[in-house]
Amino acid sequence: MDPALxxxxxxxxxxxxxxDVLIELGxxxxxxxxxVWCALPNGARxxxxxxxxxGDPAQLAGRLEELSASFTDLASRDAGLxxxxxxxxxxxxxxxxxxxLRAGALGAIVVDDASPVVWGTSEPRRDEADVDYAxxxxxxxxxxxxxxxxxxxxxxxxxxxxEQALATTxxxxxxxxxxxxxxxxxxxxxxxxxxxxxxxxxxARAIDRVRGPEAPExxxxxxLITQHDQVGVxxxxxxxxxxxxxxxxxxxxxxxxxxxxxxxxPLIERLVLALPPIDPHRGAKILHLRRPS
Numbered sequence: 001m002d003p004a005l006x007x008x009x010x011x012x013x014x015x016x017x018x019x020d021v022l023i024e025l026g027x028x029x030x031x032x033x034x035x036v037w038c039a040l041p042n043g044a045r046x047x048x049x050x051x052x053x054x055g056d057p058a059q060l061a062g063r064l065e066e067l068s069a070s071f072t073d074l075a076s077r078d079a080g081l082x083x084x085x086x087x088x089x090x091x092x093x094x095x096x097x098x099x100x101l102r103a104g105a106l107g108a109i110v111v112d113d114a115s116p117v118v119w120g121t122s123e124p125r126r127d128e129a130d131v132d133y134a135x136x137x138x139x140x141x142x143x144x145x146x147x148x149x150x151x152x153x154x155x156x157x158x159x160x161x162x163e164q165a166l167a168t169t170x171x172x173x174x175x176x177x178x179x180x181x182x183x184x185x186x187x188x189x190x191x192x193x194x195x196x197x198x199x200x201x202x203x204a205r206a207i208d209r210v211r212g213p214e215a216p217e218x219x220x221x222x223x224l225i226t227q228h229d230q231v232g233v234x235x236x237x238x239x240x241x242x243x244x245x246x247x248x249x250x251x252x253x254x255x256x257x258x259x260x261x262x263x264x265x266p267l268i269e270r271l272v273l274a275l276p277p278i279d280p281h282r283g284a285k286i287l288h289l290r291r292p293s
Contacts, residue, residue: 092268123199222236
């Protein structure tokens with residue numbers, strides 16, 4: 001059984017205060033008044049069972065759908081199966097994955113104030129997962145969408161369809177060539193599902209709002225909240241030099257984000273401070289940022 005799936009079922013059970021949460025395949029949907037369910041993209045059902053009949057099944061079913069949407073591509077996430085890495089880092093990533101789900105965010109990450117290192121991430125780890133690449137991706141995404149086209153839609157097109165889509169815009173030949181170049185560079189980093197691209201772009205934009213050239217200075221224990229149509233960011237400083245960042249595709253519930261972070265931050269801080277040294281780039285010095293004494 002996939003450990004990520006088991007963690008998801010446990011999270012849903014806690015979020016809904018259910019007696020049990022399971023995935024059913026085949027047969028008839030449950031008619032028990034003590035159960036609510038929603039359909040999953042693969043044809044299975046996500047079912048939550050309670051000790052007593054549910055007072056407002058429509059509301060609970062809606063919440064169940066929201067939770068399942070955060071995990072809807074579990075089976076197809078590039079490897080939603082995380083590559084092997086140190087135990088403390090793995091546990092930190094698992095906690096961030098759970099935090100993103102509870103906060104209704106597309107992703108949760110931990111960076112520091114100066115280095116390119118992504119110390120923890122709710123996403124499967126890849127070689128390009130660092131702050132420098134995130135800032136570059138955010139810039140490319142903004143360039144493409146300023147031209148009036150949707151980056152995620154374009155990434156899903158083959159070369160011929162991409163050329164045709166760009167030809168229907170008011171962009172000049174040079175602008176179309178520049179956008180095609182951006183897309184090619186992004187694709188060279190590896191293929192993803194549309195939902196995975198959406199998460200990656202949202203996380204990159206969130207990092208840009210916290211660490212980019214136009215990011216505001218944040219106090220050592222401060223918060224940064226950004227609410228825009230294309231990006232929502234909740235960032236919380238901890239241990240003087242680290243930033244816990246939640247990434248959203250647009251406006252979000254600050255109350256939900258704040259509550260989820262308040263609950264998760266003490267453990268996340270302990271896990272970050274327990275991490276082994278990380279080499280930010282091959283050939284670079286080993287880097288380990290610690291709380292100043």
